[in-house]
Amino acid sequence: MISIQNNTSPINIGILEVSSQNRAVLSFFIDSIGADVFKEVNLDQATAFIIDYDFPGAKESWAELQSTKKPAIILSAKEIEMPNSIWVKKPLTAKALTDARQKIYSLINDNLVQATEREVSVEDIPSSQSLEAPELNDIVTETTAVEKDKVPALASLVATSNPMPTLNESMPTIDLEPALATATTGFSIAPREAENEITLDITQPTTKVSTTNQDSVPNEVDSLLNDLQELQAVEKSTINKGVPTLTPAPTSNISNSATTSSDLTDTLTLEVQQEITQPTNEVVATETSELDSLLNDLHAEPQTIAESVELAKIENTDDHLILQEGSHHEFTAEDPDIATENQSNDATEADLFNELIIDAPIETSQETQANEQSILIDDSKTTDIVNNDTSAEPHLAAEITESFNETNDGDLEAMLNELQQEMRPIAGSTANSNTDTYNADGNVPKTYQGTQAQERWALLCGDKQLTRNASDIKKTAFILDEHLLSSLLETIKEGKATKQIKRIKYEDLLIIIDHKTDTIYSDLSIYSEEYANICFEPIKNDQIRIHSLDDSEIRMLHQQIKNDPENVYTTEAFIWTTSLLTSRGRLLKNTNTSKTVGLKSWPNLTRIESFPHMMNIAAVFSKNPGNLLDISKWLNIPQCYVFAFYNAAFFLDMIDLDSSVVSKNNIKRLSFNFGSKKKSENSSLFSRLLNKIKG
Amino acid sequence: MSLVNKKIIFTGPVGAGKTTAIEIMSDIPIISTNEEATDMTKERKPQTTVAMDYGRINIGKNEKIHLYGTPGQERFSFMWDILTEGALGLILLLDNSRENPKQDLKFYTQSFQSFIDKGELVIGITRLDEIKSPSLNDYRNWAEELKLNVPIFAVDARQRTDISSLLQALLYSIDPGVAAA
Numbered sequence: 119m120i121s122i123q124n125n126t127s128p129i130n131i132g133i134l135e136v137s138s139q140n141r142a143v144l145s146f147f148i149d150s151i152g153a154d155v156f157k158e159v160n161l162d163q164a165t166a167f168i169i170d171y172d173f174p175g176a177k178e179s180w181a182e183l184q185s186t187k188k189p190a191i192i193l194s195a196k197e198i199e200m201p202n203s204i205w206v207k208k209p210l211t212a213k214a215l216t217d218a219r220q221k222i223y224s225l226i227n228d229n230l231v232q233a234t235e236r237e238v239s240v241e242d243i244p245s246s247q248s249l250e251a252p253e254l255n256d257i258v259t260e261t262t263a264v265e266k267d268k269v270p271a272l273a274s275l276v277a278t279s280n281p282m283p284t285l286n287e288s289m290p291t292i293d294l295e296p297a298l299a300t301a302t303t304g305f306s307i308a309p310r311e312a313e314n315e316i317t318l319d320i321t322q323p324t325t326k327v328s329t330t331n332q333d334s335v336p337n338e339v340d341s342l343l344n345d346l347q348e349l350q351a352v353e354k355s356t357i358n359k360g361v362p363t364l365t366p367a368p369t370s371n372i373s374n375s376a377t378t379s380s381d382l383t384d385t386l387t388l389e390v391q392q393e394i395t396q397p398t399n400e401v402v403a404t405e406t407s408e409l410d411s412l413l414n415d416l417h418a419e420p421q422t423i424a425e426s427v428e429l430a431k432i433e434n435t436d437d438h439l440i441l442q443e444g445s446h447h448e449f450t451a452e453d454p455d456i457a458t459e460n461q462s463n464d465a466t467e468a469d470l471f472n473e474l475i476i477d478a479p480i481e482t483s484q485e486t487q488a489n490e491q492s493i494l495i496d497d498s499k500t501t502d503i504v505n506n507d508t509s510a511e512p513h514l515a516a517e518i519t520e521s522f523n524e525t526n527d528g529d530l531e532a533m534l535n536e537l538q539q540e541m542r543p544i545a546g547s548t549a550n551s552n553t554d555t556y557n558a559d560g561n562v563p564k565t566y567q568g569t570q571a572q573e574r575w576a577l578l579c580g581d582k583q584l585t586r587n588a589s590d591i592k593k594t595a596f597i598l599d600e601h602l603l604s605s606l607l608e609t610i611k612e613g614k615a616t617k618q619i620k621r622i623k624y625e626d627l628l629i630i631i632d633h634k635t636d637t638i639y640s641d642l643s644i645y646s647e648e649y650a651n652i653c654f655e656p657i658k659n660d661q662i663r664i665h666s667l668d669d670s671e672i673r674m675l676h677q678q679i680k681n682d683p684e685n686v687y688t689t690e691a692f693i694w695t696t697s698l699l700t701s702r703g704r705l706l707k708n709t710n711t712s713k714t715v716g717l718k719s720w721p722n723l724t725r726i727e728s729f730p731h732m733m734n735i736a737a738v739f740s741k742n743p744g745n746l747l748d749i750s751k752w753l754n755i756p757q758c759y760v761f762a763f764y765n766a767a768f769f770l771d772m773i774d775l776d777s778s779v780v781s782k783n784n785i786k787r788l789s790f791n792f793g794s795k796k797k798s799e800n801s802s803l804f805s806r807l808l809n810k811i812k813g
Numbered sequence: 814m815s816l817v818n819k820k821i822i823f824t825g826p827v828g829a830g831k832t833t834a835i836e837i838m839s840d841i842p843i844i845s846t847n848e849e850a851t852d853m854t855k856e857r858k859p860q861t862t863v864a865m866d867y868g869r870i871n872i873g874k875n876e877k878i879h880l881y882g883t884p885g886q887e888r889f890s891f892m893w894d895i896l897t898e899g900a901l902g903l904i905l906l907l908d909n910s911r912e913n914p915k916q917d918l919k920f921y922t923q924s925f926q927s928f929i930d931k932g933e934l935v936i937g938i939t940r941l942d943e944i945k946s947p948s949l950n951d952y953r954n955w956a957e958e959l960k961l962n963v964p965i966f967a968v969d970a971r972q973r974t975d976i977s978s979l980l981q982a983l984l985y986s987i988d989p990g991v992a993a994a
Contacts, residue, residue, distance in 0.1 A: 636950075690949070718962070719957070719965070720964040720965060720982070722965070723964070724966040724975050724978045733978070733985050734989045734990075736964070736982075736985070737982070737986050738989040740964075753989070753990065800988065801988060801990070801991050803817060804984045804987070807870065807878060808991065811870065811977045812981070813973070813977070
């Protein structure tokens, strides 16, 4: 029952779905200066409602309450035009809420007048619309259904993208900040509460979507994306269904943007249907506008990489690679797996979203696929543009080179050189363009290519062809005390204990160990052949000189490092390489090869010198400890790499010799059936993925 | 024809490099939900991810690895469980220049505890090359305190090789026997 309100009294307001921040703001408002504006009551006593339209589930609640004919204040970051409601923009301000009161009064009174009129002459309601344009009714009905069923799930995601409410500075009469602060604090301290309050509508039936593989990603986010696809599908069917006598528009014209609605008009062949098509377009435009709005929210700034690469102006139709200006680009290629219906040159960001949806684990019908064959997007082309690291994409590099060569422009060549420099994998610290990050302390290990790499790995790990039995291992074992490594480890330990900077001198080699910065300076590069020889060959112990630096020497050291930054290494990287060069695939004397050993912690594999298989050796030691002989068999890799890894990790104190750390910490271990011919279901996929990401 | 879809999640605090890491590995232009930062995030960067980042690695015609980045702020934590469901693994990026990285490590590993219990985690520490303290050894000790024996690498999210190493470590942790042909 609606009663005319006295517009000086507070409106009895029922607050529906509202986020905790906005709830706090509203409560603060109603409890303070808004006491004369609104009075919060139970829903059944409310004269009007306040609802946060961006909040999950809000739309459904509002749809239910519309039957009450009571007006609502709709809070939303974006403008919402709904009958019997007033839109109040978020973030909330006291002024906006106060102004809303007057409008609500008007709506309440209008509703009363209309109700009275309906009672008087129900028969007078013109029926021409429904009789003359049944298709339009269908469209409207479907559109409503879409909004109700599909949009909430997506909108719930969008709701999360709203920034925290901020106060309107133009309203100095009220300070909502305390309430806001309370809300914010609430979120920070108890994020799980937010989880309880904000629930994504993820249970929407997706009857039109079926996954083709049980392994496909069964997550709700994808469900949201599926919802969006359904929305688009329904949208298309709405258009087709709603205008049955029209020549079907190309699917590309009705894909998803508001502009396509006007394009649709151009396809009309029967003028007699003009009356129908115009309102149809209005309906579609409204719907697509909302869709676009959601899409815009979902990916506010995609394609930033493509823009940053600044290749967008290159156009090469011969290679089916068409790049439009700015962030709009379109590709034609051969991957039948990825298809889009959009043929427009005005490809928008929504196209990307289409691609995302199409590539979700969705089985599309053959008919649909056939329709989609016309334009295909080749992700590999996209990759070329997107990826700065195009070392694995020689064709793009060739294209760029060719393009630049044609211009024969010095500036462009310089740019090309820069580009190629960036494309080149890091080959030692000097090749790294990011000098500020790495070169100063030589953290990036040197890497090698081709035969150089083979030679270096042989220096680090020994002969990979050699498989030793226990007896051979014993014979070739090395004695730590005979090598520089022994003095190095001892001095590092001593430096830490005494908190002194230590210097080791051996023949022409000078090593300075700074425990404070956890770095080691060597006047010989650890990548040099001389250093490799010094490490491998037994040393003359009487020629080792160890010294603690005084202040003046430390100053000199700093100057030395400044002049020779490439020979400064982290302690870990230095010990790692020195250990490898020392052992060269041999084991330390008295190493028990039948004892199960594990890994206490992973070496910093991104900042130490690499050799083949060290990642999976680390994983096995960590996850499935075994003895040194078994591990190379399990992994089917040369024994020397396992021994090398073991040695280096051992001297870094990362080897768990008796599984004590593992047992103590209950660290989970996995058991792998290495010998089995039956590979795990993901093995093949992982193998291809590894190949891909290793580039 | 069946599709194979797997997903890997990138998480970590604001500014740790999640979006950049996904960008550098993705075969498609990433889809981001960036908004102007309105809270203390603004002090670290002008825009921040509010729902998720999305990128993808295409392996073959029908095999795709979806890369999802979670929003960093705690208040979006309700997205985290949703995103991690069914994931192959979790890559946690921690920013060494933040005030309390230890707390970050603790917070994120606890927040994703249910996933970590059954899935694989790798940790990348960004800005460790610039900010030396805490050191990687500190992170290892903290991880040990939390009973985590996981790969922890210094990474630069802008360097593909670094992020690739994290992904490799993740895959080998899942199946050390997997061999790249």
